[in-house]
Amino acid sequence: MNLKTLRDYGRVIFYAAEMALRSNLTDSFVLFGILVQPIIIALLAFWMLGDRGGEYIIFVVIGSGMTGLWTSCLFISGNSITQERWTGTLELMVSTPTPVSVIVIGKILSNVLQSLASMVLSYTLAIVIFGYVPTINQPVLFTISLLLTILSYACFGLLISPVFVLNPDVQRLQNGLEFPVYVLCGFMFPIALLPGWTTPLSYILSPYWAARALHATSSQWNGLGEVALSWAAMVALSLIYLMLSSLLFKRLLRRARLDATLNIQ
Amino acid sequence: MKAIEVRNLRRVFRATIGVVRRKIKEIVAVDDISFEVYDGELFGLLGPNGAGKTTTVKMLTTMLIPTSGEARVLGLDVVRSAEALRSRIGFVFGGERGLYWRLSGYDNLRYFASLYHVDPAVSRKRIPYLLDLVGLSDRGQEKVEGYSRGMKQRLHIARTLLHDPQVLFLDEPTIGLDPVGARELRQVVRNLQAEKKTILLTTHYMFEADALCQRIAVIDKGRIIALDTPEGLKTYVKDLAVIEFEVYGVPSNVLEQLRAQPYVHTVSVENRDQKQALLIHSPRGSQAVPDLLSMMNGIRIGNVIVREPTLEDAYVRLVGGEA
CATH class of the missing domain: 3.40.50.300 (P-loop containing nucleotide triphosphate hydrolases)
Incomplete structure (x- = not known):
């Protein structure tokens, strides 16, 4: 891949992200998922757990923000190809020289960045309504964790998107997948409270490691070792997701060209 | 190239x-x-x-x-x-x-x-x-x-x-x-x-x-x-003339009867608002009109035109009058 191709792909990612942002801002379902729902979760958590002390507030802020990120990843990124197929634009995307996965990266990155707004909203909510001033223990490490979280969510979205297209049965379970992941990834409470057999499931989900890194650097500091482990797990899982999604995209597009399912009317 | x-x-x-x-x-x-x-x-x-x-x-x-x-x-x-x-x-x-x-x-x-x-x-x-x-x-x-x-x-x-x-x-x-x-x-x-x-x-x-x-x-x-x-x-239809009847509904049995005539090559019907155009390709041209009219007793007929074939007529002949 030469420099010109990289520049072309970078431009595609930017335009795809911009387009996704414009579309999402006019979609009330999306706005509810990334703005309203995390606020509801944060409000409930503040009322129930607010008396636990200052550190727990930032835990709630991060946790509710992560729920917004996952909802966005599951519904918006997961549907990114399906939606293009229904609107008749997938055929056009596929017949351009740009790989579909590059376009999807742009859309997912945009969705992830928009979802971070829910974390900011929860933070503001804590200050304005409850009078808390959440502090972050390790601001630099937290920022690094946040950047890795964005990347790992983007890779996870890139994996989910072709899986949903190739397996419509999985997509039918989309609603049911939302809350189990909140629980398995320890967004709002530690996974130590769950039965032991669920732990391996948490370990293969990068949002779990993202939540762990963000919680550790903001409120539950146990030393650099734990954070480094979470970062390494995020990077490794993201690479695995990327490789798997690359294979799935190739398979998806070949199958769609064989089965004539690029366009559904 | x-x-x-x-x-x-x-x-x-x-x-x-x-x-x-x-x-x-x-x-x-x-x-x-x-x-x-x-x-x-x-x-x-x-x-x-x-x-x-x-x-x-x-x-x-x-x-x-x-x-x-x-x-x-x-x-x-x-x-x-x-x-x-x-x-x-x-x-x-x-x-x-x-x-x-x-x-x-x-x-x-x-x-x-x-x-x-x-x-x-x-x-x-x-x-x-x-x-x-x-x-x-x-x-x-x-x-x-x-x-x-x-x-x-x-x-x-x-x-x-x-x-x-x-x-x-x-x-x-x-x-x-x-x-x-x-x-x-x-x-x-x-x-x-x-x-x-x-x-x-x-x-x-x-x-x-x-x-x-x-x-x-x-x-x-x-x-x-x-x-x-x-x-x-x-040129696929140069040997044929097109006889065009302006009609207001044609029963299927009449269409079958028209198609069965040895001098009729193709019969097709086109919808034109409230009426239809019944198009018949025949080498006999205007000479075939009286016989064809006799088979359409009871059908309301407007204008009758006999004309040279167009590309559309060639197409209709090629696809068997199913256009």
């Missing part, structure tokens, strides 16, 4: 029927077709709905993998060299889909230009030019959701020209347009032809094919049944 070469191309679709006892039914959409299109030529693929036109175009534009056979566009195999080919061809499918309705026409073009890796400096000049070419320069900043069907079709034409492709595939580009919109779009196609683009146009409008195409392949039930110039195709 050949811009498009198609050899024994075939495409079979599989459909599942039944709920409990599922059966797989094979539908042959394109059945062993071969043709060539030369550089700068405007080639027509003419056929009724379901004849296999769109399937052919989708295979040539790399969107469908053929079941068997071979196709090359600009010397590149449509399956093995699909990625290399995509930046050199453009296509338009009739209809309103395939655009981002919440974005403006300009933003749609800017986005697709990035997908085709058009340099931003080039697209900044090219997009206004293309919007002007398709008559949308004053509406380019408006959201596509407010466009008429014809405007969306024209925006598709602009989209397909963003990367200045050498070969264009236009699949029923005027379908569903009002007469003025269709005429404007045909003018755009003529302009593209003047720019020496190679164009493969599919249509089921005879006059459109006649007016635009240099050569026409008539396709029916997945097979090419004739390939010639418009004038050449008209």
Whole structure:
């Protein structure tokens, strides 16, 4: 891949992200998922757990923000190809020289960045309504964790998107997948409270490691070792997701060209 | 030089029927077709709905993998060299889909230009030019959701020209347009032809094919049944005259009786608002009119015209009066 191709792909990612942002801002379902729902979760958590002390507030802020990120990843990124197929634009995307996965990266990155707004909203909510001033223990490490979280969510979205297209049965379970992941990834409470057999499931989900890194650097500091482990797990899982999604995209597009399912009317 | 070469191309679709006892039914959409299109030529693929036109175009534009056979566009195999080919061809499918309705026409073009890796400096000049070419320069900043069907079709034409492709595939580009919109779009196609683009146009409008195409392949039930110039195709019916009866409803038994006459080659009915045109091809011409009228007792008949055959008549004869 030469420099010109990289520049072309970078431009595609930017335009795809911009387009996704414009579309999402006019979609009330999306706005509810990334703005309203995390606020509801944060409000409930503040009322129930607010008396636990200052550190727990930032835990709630991060946790509710992560729920917004996952909802966005599951519904918006997961549907990114399906939606293009229904609107008749997938055929056009596929017949351009740009790989579909590059376009999807742009859309997912945009969705992830928009979802971070829910974390900011929860933070503001804590200050304005409850009078808390959440502090972050390790601001630099937290920022690094946040950047890795964005990347790992983007890779996870890139994996989910072709899986949903190739397996419509999985997509039918989309609603049911939302809350189990909140629980398995320890967004709002530690996974130590769950039965032991669920732990391996948490370990293969990068949002779990993202939540762990963000919680550790903001409120539950146990030393650099734990954070480094979470970062390494995020990077490794993201690479695995990327490789798997690359294979799935190739398979998806070949199958769609064989089965004539690029366009559904 | 050949811009498009198609050899024994075939495409079979599989459909599942039944709920409990599922059966797989094979539908042959394109059945062993071969043709060539030369550089700068405007080639027509003419056929009724379901004849296999769109399937052919989708295979040539790399969107469908053929079941068997071979196709090359600009010397590149449509399956093995699909990625290399995509930046050199453009296509338009009739209809309103395939655009981002919440974005403006300009933003749609800017986005697709990035997908085709058009340099931003080039697209900044090219997009206004293309919007002007398709008559949308004053509406380019408006959201596509407010466009008429014809405007969306024209925006598709602009989209397909963003990367200045050498070969264009236009699949029923005027379908569903009002007469003025269709005429404007045909003018755009003529302009593209003047720019020496190679164009493969599919249509089921005879006059459109006649007016635009240099050569026409008539396709029916997945097979090419004739390939010639418009004038050449008209010679298929030069021995016949067309007798046109203006009628207000024709029972099927009368149609069967007409078809059974030895001097009648083809019988077809066209709907024209409240009335129909009953078209009969016969070598006897006006001499056959009294006999034919005697078979249509009790049917309300308006004008009766006997005329020379057109391309449409040739087409009707070729596809067996099912147009």
